[in-house]
Amino acid sequence: MSRRTLELAAEVMEKLASIYGVSELIEVAHVHISGVSYLTIGDAGLEFLEDLASKGTKFRVPATVNPIGFDLEYVEQLNIPQDFVNKQLRILNALKSMGANLILSCTPYEIIDLPPGTHVAWGESNAVIYANSILGLRTNREGGPLTVLAAILGKVPKYGLHLDEVRKPTHLVEVEYSQPLNHLVASALGYLIGELVVTGVPLIRGNIAKYFSESPHGHELVKLFLASLATSSQVNRCIIPNLSRDYSGEVPSKVVKIEGKDIKKAIDELSSGAIPDIIAIGCPHCSLKEVMLIYEILEREGIRAKKPFLLFTSRRVKEELRRLGILSKLTERGVLVCADTCIVVSPIVRTLGIKVVMTNSGKAAHYLRRMHGIDVVLGDLRDCIREVCSGV
Amino acid sequence: MVYSSVLKLQVRFIVGKKQVRAPLLIERCPISPLGDIDPKTGILRNPKCRNYGKSISGKVFAYPVSCGSTVGSYVLYQLSKVGKAPLAIIVKQVDPVLLVGCILGNIELVECSHEDFWHVARDGYVVELNPEERTLTLIPQ
Numbered sequence: 053m054s055r056r057t058l059e060l061a062a063e064v065m066e067k068l069a070s071i072y073g074v075s076e077l078i079e080v081a082h083v084h085i086s087g088v089s090y091l092t093i094g095d096a097g098l099e100f101l102e103d104l105a106s107k108g109t110k111f112r113v114p115a116t117v118n119p120i121g122f123d124l125e126y127v128e129q130l131n132i133p134q135d136f137v138n139k140q141l142r143i144l145n146a147l148k149s150m151g152a153n154l155i156l157s158c159t160p161y162e163i164i165d166l167p168p169g170t171h172v173a174w175g176e177s178n179a180v181i182y183a184n185s186i187l188g189l190r191t192n193r194e195g196g197p198l199t200v201l202a203a204i205l206g207k208v209p210k211y212g213l214h215l216d217e218v219r220k221p222t223h224l225v226e227v228e229y230s231q232p233l234n235h236l237v238a239s240a241l242g243y244l245i246g247e248l249v250v251t252g253v254p255l256i257r258g259n260i261a262k263y264f265s266e267s268p269h270g271h272e273l274v275k276l277f278l279a280s281l282a283t284s285s286q287v288n289r290c291i292i293p294n295l296s297r298d299y300s301g302e303v304p305s306k307v308v309k310i311e312g313k314d315i316k317k318a319i320d321e322l323s324s325g326a327i328p329d330i331i332a333i334g335c336p337h338c339s340l341k342e343v344m345l346i347y348e349i350l351e352r353e354g355i356r357a358k359k360p361f362l363l364f365t366s367r368r369v370k371e372e373l374r375r376l377g378i379l380s381k382l383t384e385r386g387v388l389v390c391a392d393t394c395i396v397v398s399p400i401v402r403t404l405g406i407k408v409v410m411t412n413s414g415k416a417a418h419y420l421r422r423m424h425g426i427d428v429v430l431g432d433l434r435d436c437i438r439e440v441c442s443g444v
Numbered sequence: 445m446v447y448s449s450v451l452k453l454q455v456r457f458i459v460g461k462k463q464v465r466a467p468l469l470i471e472r473c474p475i476s477p478l479g480d481i482d483p484k485t486g487i488l489r490n491p492k493c494r495n496y497g498k499s500i501s502g503k504v505f506a507y508p509v510s511c512g513s514t515v516g517s518y519v520l521y522q523l524s525k526v527g528k529a530p531l532a533i534i535v536k537q538v539d540p541v542l543l544v545g546c547i548l549g550n551i552e553l554v555e556c557s558h559e560d561f562w563h564v565a566r567d568g569y570v571v572e573l574n575p576e577e578r579t580l581t582l583i584p585q
Binding site for chain 2: 064086093096177193194196421425
């Protein structure tokens, strides 16, 4: 590997360390690289990665990779332009040649198993907040190119959430909401808490925390909640007692109160009343359990999708669905299961001329509006499935 | 409240050593470079931005803190490659996504936690950055 590449990585890490007033770099056991779709990183990102790869750069630590702009199986069906495909594949080749593990998913926490307390360098804001909040992994919200440099050097500055004192809760969030949580409320509540807290470590107590830890679908709710929270804020850790593996019981004095009407307002801000063209689930990527839940509802109620219904997941889950014989059954029900990509980082909103998307994800609602300039309807999973049955 | 006098403050120069003098574009809400800034034009497309629809290109762009996607670094790098980057970015609190974007994109990055600046600064005021003296001068127009 070129000395220059290592030097660049070391220089950036030392710069970062000096800004945060620390001298020590810490070894990381794993890196998750964000900024992989050609849609989001463009030619600048492509050149950056190819330039590193052409110098024979190799990663020193295991590194997994975020989603790209398409599922190769559906390139033609979804009208992905050839130029986009070519450039995306060049990005992947560059990462592969440096030694990346192409999981192409934003949920490394469902794929990679690391013990609590492990120091890692993750990009992808939903993965970062999940790692710190639930798994007890220690990572800051690293920028896309910084994750690549971290994989090259194997080290990052020891600041922020690598340190015990920064992991303590800063805001006690009291939510007055007694109804069961669903995907819609979890998404909106996360987004709202992010807007109110902005930076720091919120601690969630009361009914909501209990619901997260006791509901059979608590994991799915937590994923949506945390992804939305990280979207509207710089928050990278949120403590949910009974779920957060490394919470030792401190309670901060600063209190943030949220009532049902605040949640309602957040929903109204995130959701439009337009009629959806398509329904997209899987931001963050669906787990096997989530896909199975949707499959069971469709089977039980004999639903065949009348509108395009897209599920986004990892290639690992898609292969498992294929092996179980579920994938073809979902296809028969009109569901398109896409691996390796998602509605936000894929160009399909443009290539298919989509004007309105319905989703259960606050994070997707936020980025679809901003990046693609389209309308979004935010709903619970059940509302999304109901919409799938609608011919309007 | 409109200030007519010049404000000169000591600030932290995080990235870059250029002297900069340019008009200011200031936002009060957190900014996610991915999504909120068009990577090809520098136009702000977050409807919560008061300068929604205006470009940060060639300006000094100030906002309190970043939020959202880790892909933001590449957005800043892209802006720079197409010649649409701001001349400098001023934030209250630096984060790694912004920092690395500014290093790769060669964009001046300044951390200014003085409340005076955030209180007084308005769009169109001229900002002078002097890395040798480590000062930011805000000149009302």
